[in-house]
Amino acid sequence: MKVILQKDVKDLGKVGDLVNVKPGYARNFLFPRQLASEATEKRIKEWDHLQKVAEIRRKKATGERQELLDKLSGVTVSFKAQASEADKLFGSISATDISKQLEEQGFSVDKRDIKTEGLKDLGQHKVQVELGPELTTDITVSIDRA
Numbered sequence: 001m002k003v004i005l006q007k008d009v010k011d012l013g014k015v016g017d018l019v020n021v022k023p024g025y026a027r028n029f030l031f032p033r034q035l036a037s038e039a040t041e042k043r044i045k046e047w048d049h050l051q052k053v054a055e056i057r058r059k060k061a062t063g064e065r066q067e068l069l070d071k072l073s074g075v076t077v078s079f080k081a082q083a084s085e086a087d088k089l090f091g092s093i094s095a096t097d098i099s100k101q102l103e104e105q106g107f108s109v110d111k112r113d114i115k116t117e118g119l120k121d122l123g124q125h126k127v128q129v130e131l132g133p134e135l136t137t138d139i140t141v142s143i144d145r146a
Contacts, residue, residue: 001026002039004047009035016054018047065131068107072129073137077101080146083122092118093143098127102139119143 001023005013009030013019018039021030030036037043077098082090095114102109115128125141 002044003030003036004039004043005036007035016047016050018044062132062135065135068109069129069131069135069137072102072107072109072139074139075102075105075107076140076142077105078142078144080144081122082146087122089120089122089143092120093141094118098139098141 002018002020003026005015005017005019008014012021019036021036026036026038031038039047079093079097079101081093084090095111095116095118098114098116099109099111109129109131113129113131115130116125119125119127119141122143122145125143126138127141128136128138130136
């Protein structure tokens with residue numbers, strides 16, 4: 001029996017997947033818990049349409065992210081911070097700080113997309129920005145003494 005999953009089901013699939021299950025499993029487990037619905041012809045057509053729309057959105061979003069990544073490559077973000085004699089910062093420069101500085105420069109990058117543990121030294125640092133699978137670039141973070 002073919003069903004369309006309404007929620008993620010462990011060892012079966014994710015939301016929106018069209019899967020083949022035994023009728024008893026569907027009637028006794030999936031349907032009562034509203035984890036799936038029966039895949040009638042009408043629902044399969046709707047499912048096909050939704051899959052096509054989702055694919056178009058995914059391609060558009062990937063294109064937008066790639067465009068942002070191209071603009072970001074080579075960008076330098078500068079900070080002034082207090083530091084010790086040994087060039088260690090009193091505190092650190094975090095992904096949140098870098099994200100805010102990028103927004104001031106006109107780039108909308110979420111702090112979760114910036115891969116850093118927190119920069120604690122003066123100087124130039126390469127920081128990776130990851131906007132999706134296989135969509136990564138490096139930006140330069142420059143930290144000078146205040």
